[in-house]
Amino acid sequence: MKKTMLFIASILFFTSCISTKSTIQNIDDNAPLPQLSKNNTFVLTEYSKDPKYGYDKDYPINVFYYSTRNETVNQERFLNALAGPKGEKITFSKLESCCPFPTKRSEMGAGFLDVYEVKWTGQKKPILLYMNIYEKGALKVPIGFSLKKFN
DSSP states (O other): OHHHHHHHHHHHHHHHTSOSSOOOOOOOTTSOOOOBOTTSSBOOOOBOOOTTTTTSTTSOEEBOOTTSSOTTHHHHHHHTTEEOTTSOOEEEEEEEEEEEEEOTTSTTSEEEEEEEEEEETTOSSOEEEEEESSSBOOOOBOTTOEEOOOO
């Protein structure tokens, strides 16, 4: 009986954490898949004008991974295309996964956003970017970043 109650409580806990409606605002299933550069980064051509893009959990960077076998490769392809505001070399690390949301592109029916910390020399405070591997959207350079120059 205790095991049954614990099982039911577990199911209620996990299902209550996931909203039945996604709050993500910038999903675009018609967005073209990004091209790859010879340096194995995404070719970004557009700069975001939206201060929430990437910085807010409702406006994540939608890097959609299903065409690859490694779910973090598209996040790295995106981040490796960026530089600091004056062309500084950036470093990044994944901090956590958060913010569950419903999606049809996951076997579980739910996805999580990944939070990346981005730093560069001379920066006062690291930047946190929200990234979504489950959905598609137009990829843009977030405000406060520039494109990395390759030799």
